[in-house]
Amino acid sequence: MRTVSDLSELKAVNQNNVELNNKAEKGSAMSGFHGLFIPGPTNMPFGVRQAMDIPLEDQRSPDFPAFTLPLFQDLKKVFKTETGQVFLFPGSGTGGWEASITNTLSPGDRVLVAVFGQFSHLWADLCQRHGLIVDKVDVEWGEGVPLDIYAERLKADKDHKIKAVLCCHNETATGVTSDIAGVRKALDAAGHPALLMVDGVSSIASIDFRMDEWGVDLAVSGSQKGFMLPTGLAIVAVSQKALEASKTAKCPRCFYDFAEMSKANKDGYFPYTPATTLMRGLRASVDTLLGEGLDNVFARHNRLAEGVRLAVDAWGLSLCAKEPKWHSDTVSAICVPKGFNAAEVIKVAYHRYRMSLGTGLSKVAGRVFRIGHIGNINEIMILQALAGSEMAMRDVGIPVEAGSGVAAAQEHFRATAPKIELAKVA
Ligand SMILES: Cc1ncc(COP(=O)(O)O)c(C=O)c1O
Known part of the structure; x- marks a missing residue:
């Protein structure tokens, strides 16, 4: 027997198909x-879509934390972190980049970043626009993070002017995955204290990613790829070291402020209206991911x-x-x-x-x-x-x-x- 949600699903699918068909060859009813x-x-x-087919809810209700606090905990399993903290900002992967940069760095700080595709390029560009000094390593598109060059640059940086090392784990423009554990090794070999920031927008929840084991300080993701949701959430995991850095970082920030978010999240709430419907979908998505293993x-x-x-x-x-x-x-x-x-x-x-x-x-x-x-x-x-x-x-x-x-x-x-x-x- 069809349930009400089956029927509304069918209606939505039909509507979607009507629109797509209208855009496609006219007159062919496919x-x-x-x-x-x-x-x-x-x-x-389907289960994720169903989880979001709900009335809007009161984000300040007494029982909201019973939903949010376990969600924060379970998200940590997806990032493979026990000591880090996961933030859910309304936004997208680009917002996650901005959050990672503005919360932990100050204008004039130096960052090391390899550019080998459109997304690594855009992250480097975002850093520049925030007044950071970008040590850019241009790499042929089709290759990934150049571990040897990163190792040399880090070793040569005796005064530790480089404050963060940026890596696009999976460059979506070229279909290239880089070795983040290798970058951690290069940092450790040089005894370098820079923060390790990773763009995991098209890797996290789909490709092996180990935040704690690889010593990642900021891991950026979004809702619309491995998490199988609509666009609308920047999902950012932050190490204790990065949280400490955020106490003195001077880049201006407001919407993406870790401190404000942390203060409210501690009790299961948010400093502004959260994307509750997406978060209900995220709950179903995390359950699906952890259920599959x-x-x-x-x-x-x-x-x-x-x-x-x-x-x-x-x-x-x-x-x-x-x-x-x-x-x-x-x-x-x-x-x-x-x-x-x-x-x-x-x-x-x-x-x-x-x-x-x-x-x-x-x-x-x-x-x-x-x-x-x-x-x-x-x-x-x-x-x-x-x-x-x-x-x-x-x-x-x-x-x-x-x-x-x-x-x-x-x-x-x-x-x-x-x-x-x-x-x-x-
Ligand atoms: C690797 C990577 N980083 C960042 C982004 C930017 O994310 P968004 O489009 O969600 O802002 C994308 C988008 O496709 C991406 O693939």
Whole structure:
């Protein structure tokens, strides 16, 4: 029997499809779902959507802390921190960057940051706009944090002028994952006290991330990727060392102030109106992640990503990520052959096959299209993304063999699927 929420879900899906269909080829009445294969916003689990289909609530009610305090605690498990504190700001990943910088640094402070994609570029730019001195290391797009250069710079900085080391854990523009444990080693080898700040917007809750073990001081995430929610929350985990730094940091801040937030959060409340509906969704998302088990979540992402990588090989194409050590398990940026425009592939996929692929950003615009394999996604959805990509590539004349990528991924998924004994299942 259908429940009321099933029906409202169906109504919402239909409405969404009507709108997407209207935008797509006029006159063709298509059903089914529009495929969302961008690296965020990601596909929301039904249970998460249901958890947010509720009346608005009183954020100052006596029982609100019974909801918020356990949520803060459980979020720490996702970041793998026991000693850190997690803040939930209305905002997005960009707001999380701003919170991390303005709470812990002062204008004129020096930060070390490697730029190897649009998001590492934007974070460096944000630092500059806040009056910090940015020691920028330009790295070829397709590579990640250069551990050797970081180690040299830190060793050479005898006076400890560098106050923070910034790393984009997963550069979403190029599909590159960096070695954060390696950065911690470089800091320790140099005996350097700089804060370690990590952009985990497209890694946390999807790829292995260990805040305490790696000595991360600020870990920034947002709600719309691994947490499988709508955009609207900056989720920032902060170490005790960073909280201490925030007591003397002089960058102006108001909305993203750790101290104000901490004071109210201690009792389960907020200094201003919190995004209560998103937080209800976040509760369901954290339950889903912890219920699956973080290690299983990471393994699922790796398996799906591997299927995409095998498809790319079968197509005879290459990833933007230059070496396997940089391969991202949440997003693959796929280079189209010279003479072709990746934007055309994306456009054709959108209009002819009703699916969204990630676009190439900035330096790699037109050169790559991206498949997001992050969040609430499984092997059949990946096959759908690969099939649509294949069709769109062939439509624009890219000589990939029909079915080749899909077949490569299928065989990988078959070989790695859980074994079942047919006699024992109903
Ligand atoms: C790695 C990374 N950092 C930061 C951001 C910025 O986050 P937001 O768009 O939520 O502000 C993004 C967005 O895609 C991202 O992928």
